[in-house]
Amino acid sequence: MTKVLEGRAALITGSGNGIGRATALRMAAMGATVGVNDLKPEFVEKVVGEITAAGGKAVAVTQNVATRDGMRSAVLGFAEKQGRLDILVNNAAWVRYQAVPDIAPETIERMLDIGFKGVIWGIQAAAEVMDAERGGAIVNVASVAGFVSAKNSIVYSGIKAGVMGITRAAAAELGARKIRVNAVAPSAVPTEGTQRNRNAELDARRIARTPLGRLGTVDDIAKAICYLASDDASFVTAQVMAVDGGIITTNI
Template sequence: MQDMQGLVALVTGAGNGIGRETARQLAARGATVGVNDLKPEFVDAAVDMIRAEGGDAFGVVANVSTREGVQGAVQAAAAHKGRFDILVNNAAWVRYQAVPDIQADTMDRMLDVGFKGVIWAIQAATEAMDPERGGAIVNVASTAAVRSTLNSVVYSGIKSGILGITRAAAAELGARHIRVNAVCPSAVPTEGTQRNRNADRDAKRIAATPMGRLGTVTDIAQAICYLASPQAEFVTAQALVVDGGVTFTNI
């Protein structure tokens, strides 16, 4: 698993859930990982966990909903060891609202974190990555980008936009040896998704999934690590659906 030795990564929204597990998995593969979150206590807990397992991690407390916050986070990661190789755009702020109930402040915050923040992070990473060595960017989208659910107009729109951002950035940044890909997880139990889950809904999802279970944060993190790794050096502009087969089957 030590295929990322010497590489420096930043994972946004890594205080818990998919982001925290991704940071953990990157560190297990030898990368030095910047753990970003808005809450210092989440950052400290994640960094302590990774270090206790023998990994190399450092905290980056920053608000990635602003251009300045994103730039500061990337610059801090790049300054840690004098290089920057991997960006994982995982941070999101999500609320599900029916069309008549969509509120401007809710939509603005979702866009700031989950859409604008991704663009600002890609911009900052492009400047931080060595133009000859390049690097890898992985954006966390969702199966909602290709198969939407109720009350998800804003969320599905943002995640669909992430796929467009991914392809456009891959086309533009390939000349700089920067690969840009996305992962599309299905419903994964995390601290952040708990409010939108219940036993009946989970049972229906499991019944519709060929693999017969819900995904885990480890499933998603392993896919992200592959796309970020040298093993995927000729993979770019892709959207890897990690969902146990539920999106493209009907059982």
């Protein structure tokens, strides 16, 4: 793989599994030093081990990024150790789908803390340490649920639509500092974290509605994130890239 991220320092929140892990592996293969973040040390150690075993560079960032202090500690600590921060991927999330009568305050608060507030705190901390001359790239993980929604997803859809708004506003504010801010919006992607919300019948319906005739994979999303983080996207900012096989903009 071409080392287009050689010399870059990239922190990826929630990279102990799923899309975050796939992105960490890919960025490391592209030459970046990757900060692997997760709340669970065993997840972090496993991914760091995978990267180093393949000849890449990775460091453990075992930190709860659900608070401003936690996110700042993760971002600023990683940047200090590496002497720089070039890329931040705001991927961490905690998701529960609930029908309107069942939505609980604790569910909303936890989802907001990690998936909405965490994105803002990550951007704030990254903007503080990204070099004024080099700039940097921030990629937020949104969802097609920010465009089109299904039942039982009021909180999730609202947060992901909010992430899209955060992305555009941050890009407008930080562009003068050469910091690009973009987002990816995946459709349903099988991961460890989404298993509880999937079944064979639902997957079959999604596949039937997708022009490319399959579900996305974590690698599909990781490739899009890595593109947006690289110099190949040097004139791309404030964009939300749907990585969904065409499901939200076609009617078949």
